[in-house]
Amino acid sequence: MDEPKKQKITDEKVALAKAEHYCAYQERSQQEVRDKLYEWGLWTAAVENIITKLIEGNYLNEERFAKAYALGKFNQKAWGKIKIKQGLQLKRVSPPLIKKALSTIDASDYMVTLTNILEKKAPAIKEITPYKRRYKLQQYAISRGFESELILEVLKDSDL
Template sequence: MDSLEKRNIKLTFNTALAKIQNWCAYQERSHGEVKEKLYEWNLYPSEVDQIISKLIEENFLNEERFVKAYVSGKFRIKKWGRRKIKQGLLQKKVTDKMIDSGLNTIDGDEYEATLADLAMKKFHLIKEKDAFKHKNKLITYLQSRGYETDMIFFVLKANNLYK
């Protein structure tokens, strides 16, 4: 919890603008995150709208840039699948159109290769002797990473992990 929230202090327009500009400059933010933060600072809805307009105008806030950075980071660094990335963006209150556009930036071959790499690594780490349970654990793991079930089966078959 923020110290401002504990004391229930209302920030002035200019102070809030300066603080939120610094916060947005630190890393890409979604419109929803910024709105939430401004409301935490007890600003009026009209002030929140003015600040958001100013942030967009000054290029501190750009939803398309945020989505591309989020998708790229979650896929390349955390190795998340499309389903998990989409869920994360929905939680950040990003529109479906922006989500679809961001997910389309993921290269299909790279996506398949990443899934195959995760599957191979996990395949060898699972200690289960029963082949059916082994396969089930692997599929469950890959689904929890956000990969689509049909894509998982395709990759497992293509890499001869299961018949």
């Protein structure tokens, strides 16, 4: 059985309306919108034209997207700044905006979150040797995108 062909959009006005809806539903990066427009089968000139109109209509705002992404990943998924930064880089957000977005994360909340994920993970680690146990906890926190020096600080101050 053949998969149905995706409907290509050739009319720029139709594409703009659809893109406005796409951006209104959730904050998007310019790259996400650009990829979606190309997926719809639009030409480069039309894509850039629509992106400009979306920015002018405030449907698309890279700074707003970066802040929403950073806070969302931190609050919902307890990601560290390194992982959030990588995610924003994949979405082709500019370095100054990434820096601005990461600065919206409260430092004390950040430390509380790091401590919480380590405390939640500690009982699941069956390692008895204290050195190996701490190493496993450290690796876990690193995989969540937290900075090594902060992890060591939390591990030093606690009895995990």
